Amino acid sequence: MPIAIIDPADGTLIREYPPHTDAEVADRIATAHTAHLALRDTDFATRAAWMHRAADLLEAEADQVAATIAQEMGKPLAQARAEAVKSANAMRFYADRAEGFLSGGRLDDPSAVGAAEAYTLYQPLGVVLAVMPWNYPIWQVMRFAAPALMAGNTGLLKHASNVPASAMYLDGLFARAGFPAGSFRTLLIPASGVEAVLRDPRVRAVTLTGSEPAGRSVAAIAGDEVKPVVLELGGSDPFLVMPSADLDRAVATAVTARTSNNGQACINAKRFIVHTDIHDAFLERFTAAMAALRVGHPTAPGTDVGPLAGEQARDELSALVDDALAKGATATTGGAAADGPGWYYPPTVLTGLTPQMRLYAEEAFGPVAAVYRADDVDDALRIANDTSFGLSSALWSQDAAEQEHVIARLEAGAVFVNGMSASYPELPFGGIKDSGVGRELSADGIRAFCNLKTVWRA
Structure with missing residues (x-):
């Protein structure tokens, strides 16, 4: 079934996208895995340069992106443009701070554990699947994508079905900025296709923003596969x-x-x-x-x-x-x-x-x-x-x-x-109870999909 853009202002059909075939999905998973092998060995300075370039592209194209957002999900144009600019700023935030956030630490007295040296370091997990909603088609994705790529992970995006144009814009953004081909790819698939992707052994973790039922379903699959999960669900x-x-x-x-x-x-x-x-x-x-x-x-x-x-x-x-x-x-x-x-x-x-x-x-x-x-x-x-x-x-x-x-x-x-709830790159974001598990943004967000490795050396 085609993935359609329906204008919420009048209910008219704007455009239809053909869903990706099983072969296309398999190819995108494979290229994301290959890209991770290259990205994990790329130094932070190079990743940061690419991320800054992607942010510059997004900000330069903010008017075009805002028009797409407004047409797909109906938010006022000024708010849509502000979303694009906020996303670009978050990309720069992680470009400038990722190395510090992932610097690890050293034990002051390694002899206490019988070592000459003992320390920790953060390493990327690999391909991360993101299941994202329509209400902030760029920001919701970017608060995952920017830290994930700066950590050396790669991303697969299963976006909401009513924002395919936003999803496809993001599909090409990072490659245009210089990231290895396949570092971030969109999967135009129905919700029913998520399970197969998440069970692929090359996909090492999942993040979802959406409804409580969707979160429970994805968390159950991730638990069965013993894969890390971050969930940001509803709120009242x-x-x-x-x-x-x-x-x-x-x-x-x-x-x-x-x-x-x-x-x-x-x-x-x-x-x-x-x-x-x-x-x-x-x-x-x-x-x-x-x-x-x-x-x-x-x-x-x-x-x-x-x-x-x-x-x-x-x-x-x-x-x-x-x-x-x-x-x-x-x-x-x-x-x-x-x-x-x-x-x-x-x-x-x-x-x-x-x-x-x-x-x-x-x-x-x-x-x-x-x-x-x-x-x-x-x-x-x-x-x-x-x-x-x-x-x-x-x-x-x-x-x-x-x-x-x-x-x-x-x-x-x-x-x-004495202020309004909001999300900032500088602060952890997430909830408790049925609002989810884990945190996005800040240092916590970039570390969510990293292996905290302990190193002991005699």
């Missing part, structure tokens, strides 16, 4: 607002945190848990700001929120909202899918949510915010932690003691205090 991130917060800043940030990327990001804030003393004031301002956002075509000037990435995504979001409204929730703005062509859903704010509603436990992947009233900080923590997810979180408070109390008790991979 809490956004706690306490009485000492700067309410104007908290509201403005809450709107961006919920609606950036059309509300389709794992680390979008999704549950807004507000202290009862300021709940009504927050809700009034938040509702007004969400209602004022401009929904429109992703390439139109001034668009704040574009269409959702697909018809199924819009229908699933609608079902969550409809279920909540049917069971007693209230929409202070939005609450129903827009009429007309395209897969648009308006910015929506819901209150009065209870555990009987699906939205209480499930991730809303779109511009739908759930606002909860908390009696005090511990009640806010109870609501925040009452989820199977644990990706990121945010706290708005000027009280230092309260900040430390919440930081210690929030069940999440990150806590952002």
Whole structure:
């Protein structure tokens, strides 16, 4: 079956790509393995020069890349361009720091272990399979690809089926920059083809960003094959607002945190848990700001929120909202899918949510915010932690003691205090509970697919 680009703004077919045949997949695995044998013996300075060249290419082509992203998955053009530039900056980050991150260490007193010398070093594992989602078609891939290639690994990309043009752009980027042929290749295959690739003995590890069911499936295969895995799965991130917060800043940030990327990001804030003393004031301002956002075509000037990435995504979001409204929730703005062509859903704010509603436990992947009233900080923590997810979180408070109390008790991979959850190359990224295992970015991300080798010498 062809892999198609369907414009989410109007539902029209843009282009179809033929999937790779079994022979083509086998050839790409083989060339990735051969490229690894060359790349692992290439010095860091050479790898860094290639990576800088790839970053320069991506940044120079950012407008073209942004247009592709907007057409494939619907995010506003300015956000798509910012994604491309952010990706290029992450490539430069790893180009400049990979050698230091992988320098290993020496035992100060090797005689304690009966040696004349004892040290550790990091070495690449080989070919790494990346199973990636559509919501950040370039950034999600690059936060894996840049550290992997700088470590001497090579990559195979199984991208989401609705972003094949982005996937094929990445297929050629690194070769154009000078990396050995096959260092990074795209596999245009269905999800059903992932298992065979992962079981190939030349594929030494896997990373997946996506849904919890997909993560469980890939992790099970990796476990059976005894191969390392990094998973970044869903999130239902809490956004706690306490009485000492700067309410104007908290509201403005809450709107961006919920609606950036059309509300389709794992680390979008999704549950807004507000202290009862300021709940009504927050809700009034938040509702007004969400209602004022401009929904429109992703390439139109001034668009704040574009269409959702697909018809199924819009229908699933609608079902969550409809279920909540049917069971007693209230929409202070939005609450129903827009009429007309395209897969648009308006910015929506819901209150009065209870555990009987699906939205209480499930991730809303779109511009739908759930606002909860908390009696005090511990009640806010109870609501925040009452989820199977644990990706990121945010706290708005000027009280230092309260900040430390919440930081210690929030069940999440990150806590952002008086700011919006985001991913940075400098900081580890990942979650706990059903939000995944392992970490991307920072030194942890480049070491995730390396062998930490101990060397003992008499």
